Amino acid sequence: MKKILTIQDISCLGKCSVTVALPIISAMGIETVILPTAVLSTHTMFKNFTVKDLTDQLIPIVEHWKSEGVTFDAIYTGYLGSAEEIEIAKKIFDMFKTDDTMVFIDPVMADNGKLYPAFDMEYAKLNAGLCGSADIIVPNLTEACFMTDTEYKEVYDEEYVKDLLKKLAALGSKVVVLTGISLSEGQTGVYGLDTRTGEHFIYQNERVDAAYHGTGDIFASVAVGGLTRGLSMEAAFALAADYTADTIRVTKRDPKEPWYGVNFETTIPQLVSRLTVDLALSE
Secondary structure, three states: OOEEEEEEEEEEEOOOOHHHHHHHHHHOOOEEEEEEEEEEEEOOOOOOOOEEEOHHHHHHHHHHHHHOOOOOOEEEEOOOOOHHHHHHHHHHHHHHOOOOOEEEEOOOOEEOOEEOOOOOHHHHHHHHHHHOOOOEEOOEHHHHHHHHOOOOOOOOOHHHHHHHHHHHHOOOOOEEEEEEEOOOOOEEEEEEEEOOOOEEEEEEEEOOOOOOOOHHHHHHHHHHHHHHOOOOHHHHHHHHHHHHHHHHHHHHHOOOOOOOOOOHHHHHHHHHHHHHHHHHHHO
């Protein structure tokens, strides 16, 4: 069985970060090892949430794993809350990465043209440096602009996207994938560049008119799971985009629709079924 390490916080209530990554990746038939950077009572859209920082525990935990001979097929980072955690993530890559280990980074720090309140430009630059250690990065448009000193645009064309991908590639990652890219009315998806071949790939599906917390974590978890199971770049990112969109649709139809997250639990059977079909087609 393949094994993924995911490094991000635990929001005990809220359907994001580890509480999304662990069940989704496990359902895809992959052992999921977690390294929690912090424990939050809820995610940050709630008021008066509590936080217990675990930064000082990260190195002791991974040193124990190292002494036990633990290895990983992939290492997946999500939200990292400080510059110190970024530096620790680099150390973990050095400790566990081999020629057979995929490093997958979702540089969670910004959206809609703005950095999250806890972050500044120095953090963005550090995150850009971390992305240079990755095999695959999946920033959204805002994150990509902050990491490459590019003007953020809400209206853009394909040339703008390709130029941004080129700048991201210069950070050092093998594959760069922009998420939430819309090049035609009513459509959204991903646009990627494999720097090893110079080839671009694009996948668009129907835009769902709704926004929920944690959907980026769902997308990244499915993508890293699909790639670890052996899907091609195109198939893994199409699976991730479609599953995320389908889950938003299901949540939107729920009369008791939760404001703080999506009903991904109800769509996991469809994810597993689609993954089985995609794996069979890839053989």
